[in-house]
Amino acid sequence: MSILDKIVADKRVEVAALKAADPVASWSMPEEAPGNFVEAIRSVPMGLIAEVKRKSPSAGIIREPFDPVEIARSYESAGAAAISCLMDGAYFGGGASDFRAVRAAVSLPMLYKEFVIDPWQVAHAQKLGASAVLLIAAVLTDEELRSYSADIVQRNMTPLVEVHDREEMDRAMHVGATCVGINNRNLKTFETSLDVTYSLAHEVPDDLTLISESGIRTAEDVRALQQCGAHALLVGEQLLRQPCPREAVQELMKEVG
Numbered sequence: 001m002s003i004l005d006k007i008v009a010d011k012r013v014e015v016a017a018l019k020a021a022d023p024v025a026s027w028s029m030p031e032e033a034p035g036n037f038v039e040a041i042r043s044v045p046m047g048l049i050a051e052v053k054r055k056s057p058s059a060g061i062i063r064e065p066f067d068p069v070e071i072a073r074s075y076e077s078a079g080a081a082a083i084s085c086l087m088d089g090a091y092f093g094g095g096a097s098d099f100r101a102v103r104a105a106v107s108l109p110m111l112y113k114e115f116v117i118d119p120w121q122v123a124h125a126q127k128l129g130a131s132a133v134l135l136i137a138a139v140l141t142d143e144e145l146r147s148y149s150a151d152i153v154q155r156n157m158t159p160l161v162e163v164h165d166r167e168e169m170d171r172a173m174h175v176g177a178t179c180v181g182i183n184n185r186n187l188k189t190f191e192t193s194l195d196v197t198y199s200l201a202h203e204v205p206d207d208l209t210l211i212s213e214s215g216i217r218t219a220e221d222v223r224a225l226q227q228c229g230a231h232a233l234l235v236g237e238q239l240l241r242q243p244c245p246r247e248a249v250q251e252l253m254k255e256v257g
Contacts, residue, residue: 002188035109037132037158041232047081051236054093058190072102078249087114132158137168185214201229219255
């Protein structure tokens, strides 16, 4: 069983328990998400989606001590276009409490970064004030991608469909995705290469919003990804390992023009 298979299997058990304990019918929902995710990342030459994440299966503990609010405020002050917040607790150290705290502290659009396998999670993203929801093609069928995407849009959020190879990119196009993230990390092996974005970027139509995710470490990487057609980047570990996340953002994005 791959790491991804294990995460998804555990997620199904987790969400089943959450649904039973906290049904959607009992919630009151915000009227609208704070900010348009795509407009925010497309409003600048290269949008940065800066990630709030304690740990990962591949990297272990990334930042200690970890203050999600302080980190998010640093990202915002440095010019990040949006914030990604991890929802998985067991493998990434995230959760709803982090999301709520960051949502209350910053005005930027936020991505609900989760292994979505149930409509409950889509509604949960709306409840927390998300502006976008991650949908991972590797763990969802085409019908699930369509259904969850439609639900996300109906709830005034943006579906971000994540792909890793040409087959998944074709599937994303087939289900009508308009915002696609190319994950440079193979979620089955956790190996990372920017060549994944370089090889797939030319596959997308001009009107699609393209995000490159993972493995982005230098200003030169950012410039190369911009030149190959990416509109935005999702970066976490590289920023979180630096003493000052604000300065790390500025250093990473210094050659964008």
